[in-house]
Amino acid sequence: MATPCLANTAATFSVSRILGGERVLHARPRSAIDWIALVRKGIPAGAIAAVMQAVKVQQAELSQALDIPERTLIRRKKEGILNQEESGKLLRLARVVERAAEVFEDDQAALDWIKAENASLGKATPMSMLDTDLGAGAVMDTLGRIEQGVFA
DSSP: OOOOOOSTTSOOOOHHHHTTHHHHHSSOOOSHHHHHHHHHHOOBTHHHHHHHHHHTOOHHHHHHHHTOOHHHHHHHHHHTBOOHHHHHHHHHHHHHHHHHHHHHTSHHHHHHHHHSOBGGGTTBOGGGGTTSHHHHHHHHHHHHHHHHTOOO
16 A cells, blocks of 8 residues: 655545545545445536546546546536436546555556556556446456556
8 A cells, every 4th residue: 555755756646636626526525425425416517627637638538438428528517517327437537546546656657557558458548448337347456466566
């Protein structure tokens, strides 16, 4: 597990921060129960821009990674809230990014890894696997193996 580090490359990602923090979420989820309630209610659409900024992706890339049509993302921004399924997908992405930052102990290294082809994932990028729960599970398993020093 990552240890706190004062260097500029220290991992600072957290699920809440990736999604825009309390300013965007209008909540301070601290437990799985809190996150479940927020997903069921719908994550505010401002989290879309926060994720794009944190993960350094364009809207089209985010749309593809989450398997949410880009036009739907645009519509949700106007409506102000994501539906339950979309909220769950956005949260799943944030959880994977946070976990990668923990494993690599560096936010940029985590983002680089998420966007790079990975032999353990059939040469797919971890980001491209996040459109399904099974794919996200495979990414999390791969991160666990990396953390344990098992790269194959």
